[in-house]
Amino acid sequence: MTILLFHSMYGVRPAVHATAERWRAAGHEVVVPDLYDGRTPATEEEGREVRDEIGTDELLARAVRAAAPHSAGGVLYAGLSLGGALAQNLALADEHARGLLLMHGTSDVADGAAAASGELPVQLHVADPDPYETHDWQTAWYLRMGRAGADVEVFRYPGAGHLFTDPGLADYDAEAAQSAWRVADAFVAELDAASGT
Helix, strand or coil, rough: EEEEECEEEEECCCHHHHHHHHHCCCEEEEEEECCCCCCCCCCCCHHHHHHHCCCCCHHHHHHHHHHHCCCHEEEEHHHHHHHHHHHHHHHHCCCCCCCCEEEECCCCCCCCCCCCCCEEEEEEEEEECCCCCHHEEEEEEEEHHCCCCCCEEEEEEEECCCCCCCCCCCCCCCCHHHHHHHHHHHHHHHHHHHHHC
């Protein structure tokens, strides 16, 4: 199965490569688009600056171009924080999408949106509380995703930082990360088995 893994606003960090390698070792093709052209901001402020310099429309356009060669074969879209928002937009619009794995981030869902693939399996892993993913936001997002035809599971990690799966960041929480990746890896394996690849 092909997995498209989109990075956070920190760019393609070692933790992103580690995730991709773990899934490759499990037999998957993993594509890691570098939407920042090699830049890996060291701080949250620098990450915002790079994100804003490129602009959300251009980031989405780059993500679409990265997905285009792979989407017809069926893709699991995955993303970390900012990458999750991009992955969500692509997955909802892709009739061949096999699933959506969101780590730390979501995107708004337009009223009347519908998953092009029909019932889309979705898994979200998020800190609790998370300043970027508040409970009110999550409730509204969950309801809109359901109306869009997504089959959503949400896993919350009390006390963890926003990007709690990245060992190189202050948000890292080893216990939460281990738990999240165990569940996420099982989700990937289930989708792979269902697709017959």
